[in-house]
Every structure is written in structure tokens, then in C-alpha cells.
Amino acid sequence: MDLKRTFIDLMPAPFVRFVAAPYVAGKSLAVEVAKVDQLQKDYGLHSTVDLLGEEVFKREDVEATVAIYLRIIEAVKDRPYASISLKPTQLGMNESEDYAHANLRQVVAAAAVHGIHITVDMEDHTFTDATLRIFKKLRDEFDNVGIVLQSRLFRTAEDIRNLHAKPCKVRICIGIYREPAEVALQEKPDMKAKLFEYVGLLLDLGHYPEIATHDEPLVRRCLAYLEQRGVPQGAFEFQMLLGVPRTALQREIVKKGHVMRLYVPFAEEWQYAIHYLKRRLAANPMMAMYVLKNLFSR
Numbered sequence: 001m002d003l004k005r006t007f008i009d010l011m012p013a014p015f016v017r018f019v020a021a022p023y024v025a026g027k028s029l030a031v032e033v034a035k036v037d038q039l040q041k042d043y044g045l046h047s048t049v050d051l052l053g054e055e056v057f058k059r060e061d062v063e064a065t066v067a068i069y070l071r072i073i074e075a076v077k078d079r080p081y082a083s084i085s086l087k088p089t090q091l092g093m094n095e096s097e098d099y100a101h102a103n104l105r106q107v108v109a110a111a112a113v114h115g116i117h118i119t120v121d122m123e124d125h126t127f128t129d130a131t132l133r134i135f136k137k138l139r140d141e142f143d144n145v146g147i148v149l150q151s152r153l154f155r156t157a158e159d160i161r162n163l164h165a166k167p168c169k170v171r172i173c174i175g176i177y178r179e180p181a182e183v184a185l186q187e188k189p190d191m192k193a194k195l196f197e198y199v200g201l202l203l204d205l206g207h208y209p210e211i212a213t214h215d216e217p218l219v220r221r222c223l224a225y226l227e228q229r230g231v232p233q234g235a236f237e238f239q240m241l242l243g244v245p246r247t248a249l250q251r252e253i254v255k256k257g258h259v260m261r262l263y264v265p266f267a268e269e270w271q272y273a274i275h276y277l278k279r280r281l282a283a284n285p286m287m288a289m290y291v292l293k294n295l296f297s298r
């Protein structure tokens, strides 16, 4: 039995919300947009807006989620520093791939009208094939859609090679989901070595890597590599999560003229958000420690 997982599952929702507070913009779209504006104005940061939650099962909930994403598009449409991220299981993947594709298509098409970029987040490995098929269909039709790939999965080099003939924006991260040894690396240093390797492979194939990590030495290794390779600004970006204390590093990246984008989630329904937040805690129990430390050192 996984004791840590059981402990986190039993945590009362208010405690989860307390621990997660620094990582969430707030509980309304207006608060979210104000945060996105403030990050740009005060620090020159870009944002990707995400509605907290995953694993939506009922059609009415999926439709409500689509409606919220259409509202997000309206809310950020005049903000070139804002993109949007979403998860296929929020948009009907549990019912069928076709249904998820239809819902994602609706959102991507609405965003395309305003030139807003949509990133399709990657969930656990049981969804990888279907998510990539949906992404490729969307990329056939639209320029404003990108995908996430996880360096821990053995399949990722092949997935990069088979991604699409057209250039794609690809968020490359180690992946948050604990995956079995049959399909994925188990040690973080190995995942990070692969992340670095895949930045090079994505560039070789003409794609735009979105390097998503908080690991400072890895960020610095990527920066040195990009500089040495002479990759022009605007051909890549860095991404981190709101709330992870990396202010100095983020400022340095912005000062160099690169795009530094934060993942800025907000919650409309805490019931959906709690599951996501518990998963982040399970992946990184230190989150609770960081929050308490920040609280007491203020």
C-alpha cells in the first residue's frame, strides 16, 4: 500500500487549499486575469491560463468546462502575453476520443479567431496515444495549438520524430505522473538528462521547445546550450509553475530577452481542483513544507 498516497487522499480539502494557495491565482476568472496582467506589468512574465481540474465524467460538466474555456478566451483576447492550457480529460476524453476532439476543436477554433495559443496538457501514459492523435488532427487545421511531451516516457523520442510535418510548440517537461517501469524512467536525473536531449531534438526538427522545469542547473544548462547553438530569441521559451519560488532566475531569463511563462491556474469549482492539487502534493510532498517555510519567513 502507498502510505504517502493514502495520507494525501485523506487530507481534508481546506488543508489542501491552504497548502496549494500560492500555486493558484484565485477563485474567479477576474482574479485570474488581474494576476496575469500583474505578472506582465511588474515582471515582464507571460502566462498560460489553466482551469484547475481534470477527469470530468458527466456530459453536462464537460459542456460547462467548454463554456468556461470560451469565457477565458474572451477574457484574455487582447493580451498577447497570455496563452491557455487545458487537459483532454476535462473535455470529454473519458467518454471518447472523438468527443474530446470535438470539444477541443471548439475551443481551439474560438481561440484561433483572436490568435490565442492553446497548449494541450499531457496526462498519464494511458492517454498519450489518444492525446497525440487529437493534437495531430488539430494541428492539421490550426496554427494556434501545441502539445506537451514528458521526458520520462521511453516513447518520447519517437513521438518527437513523428509529431507533425509543420513546426509545433512543444512543452517539454519531465512529467508529473508516476509511471510504471515498463514505460518510463524512474530516476529524476535520467528524466532531466532526457529533457535536455529532447530540447536539441525538437530544435533539430524545427519545433519550438517550451522548456518547463524549476531545476536551476538544468535551466542554466539549456540557456548555455541555446546560446552556444545560436538559437535566436523567439524560437524557444521557458516555463514554470506559479508559486514555485524562482523569482531571481525568472528575472534573469526575462532580462536576457527570452519568454518566461508561468502556468497560472484558477479554480471555479474547488471540488474539481482538489483532485489536481492532491496529485501535485503526491508528486511533491515538499510543497507543504515550502508553503509553511515561506509563511513563517515572511
Ligand SMILES: Cc1cc2nc3c(=O)[nH]c(=O)nc-3n(C[C@H](O)[C@H](O)[C@H](O)COP(=O)(O)OP(=O)(O)OC[C@H]3O[C@@H](n4cnc5c(N)ncnc54)[C@H](O)[C@@H]3O)c2cc1C
Binding pocket: 120, 121, 122, 123, 148, 150, 171, 173, 174, 175, 176, 177, 188, 212, 213, 214, 215, 216, 239, 240, 241, 243, 244, 245, 262, 263, 283, 284, 286, 287, 290
Ligand atoms: C508550465 C508547466 C507545465 C506543466 N505541464 C505538465 C503536463 O502537461 N503534464 C505533466 O505530466 N507535467 C506537467 N508539468 C509538471 C512537470 O512535468 C514536473 O512534474 C514539474 O515541473 C517538476 O519537475 P522539475 O523539472 O521542476 O524538477 P523537480 O526536481 O521536481 O523540481 C526542481 C526543484 O524545483 C522546486 N520545486 C518543484 N516543484 C515545486 C513546488 N511545487 N513547490 C515548490 N518548489 C518546487 C524544488 O526546489 C525542486 O527541487 C508542468 C510543469 C510546468 C512548469
